[in-house]
Amino acid sequence: SGGGVGGTAATGGGGGTAGTGGTAGTGGTAGTGGTAGGGGTAGTGGAAGADAGPGSVSYVAAVADCVNVDSPDPDACETATGTGLMSVDLTNDDFANAPTAVFLRFNLDGALAGKTVTSVSLSLTVGSNPGNESDSTGDVWRVASFTRAALFSAVPSKVGSSPLAGDLGAAAQGGTITFTLPSNLPQASTPVYLGVFAASTNGTDYQNAKGGSPPTLKIDYQ
Structure with missing residues (x-):
């Protein structure tokens, strides 16, 4: 078996x-x-x-102030120009015809890490009061790093031999001026420092960080 x-x-x-x-x-x-x-x-x-495709990010200025370049004092410049405003002028009669310039600081976070920046623009809004307008927007330069506190004692120096964006002509009362800046300007987690310098004796008054439309840096990426 x-x-x-x-x-x-x-x-x-x-x-x-x-x-x-x-x-x-x-x-x-x-x-x-x-x-x-x-x-x-x-x-x-x-x-x-x-x-993680194409997108954009916008930053409101952390510092947005004007100064008399001969005797810098952001508070004095705002008082003379008007609350919420900052002046760009070759001959500012509030300061014995001394020039006034605007300085902007944008604190960038890590949103751009690993991204390719395709375009950068700076938007400034002209004040809504009569006299805030001008025949000139001013030129935008890259400037040395600064803090607001430092603007009480020194004017940030220009970086480079030419502006990042040239004068765009007339700046209408209440209008928004948009400057196109180089795409290689911003870097993730790195502040962007800009200066707006006058190109005319007919000054422009822009809204500062206290205004209803503060300075804004918009960055497109892919």
């Missing part, structure tokens, strides 16, 4: 049944583990990559 058992081995010959071991092929169901491969769905995390 042990031979019969051997026949059982023959049933093993129904080793075709072992072919059912092909059912282990259903272990291919483990292939369904390939469904775990649907962990490739995590690849949809690549969709998050889609969220």
Whole structure:
């Protein structure tokens, strides 16, 4: 009867049944583990990559003040120009015809990390009072780093041999002036320091950080 058992081995010959071991092929169901491969769905995390496509970010100036370049004092300049305003003028009669200039600081966070900047623009809004307008917007320069406190004792120096953006002509009362700046200017987590210098004896008065439309730096990226 042990031979019969051997026949059982023959049933093993129904080793075709072992072919059912092909059912282990259903272990291919483990292939369904390939469904775990649907962990490739995590690849949809690549969709998050889609969220990291083109976009833009805007920063309001952390510092936005004017100073008499011969005797800097941001508070005195705002008092003379008007609350919420800052003056850009070659000959400011409030300061015995001394020039006044505007200095802006934008504190950038890490939003630009890993991004390619495609365009940068600076928006300044002219005051809404009669006399705030001008025939000149002034020129935008990159300037040395500064704090507001430092503006009471020194005028930040210009960086480079030419402005980042030249004069755009007339600045209408209440109008918004938009300067196009170089795309390589901003860097993630690095402050941007700008100065607006007069190109006319007919001064322009812009809204400062206290105004309803403070200076804004907009950065587009991809």
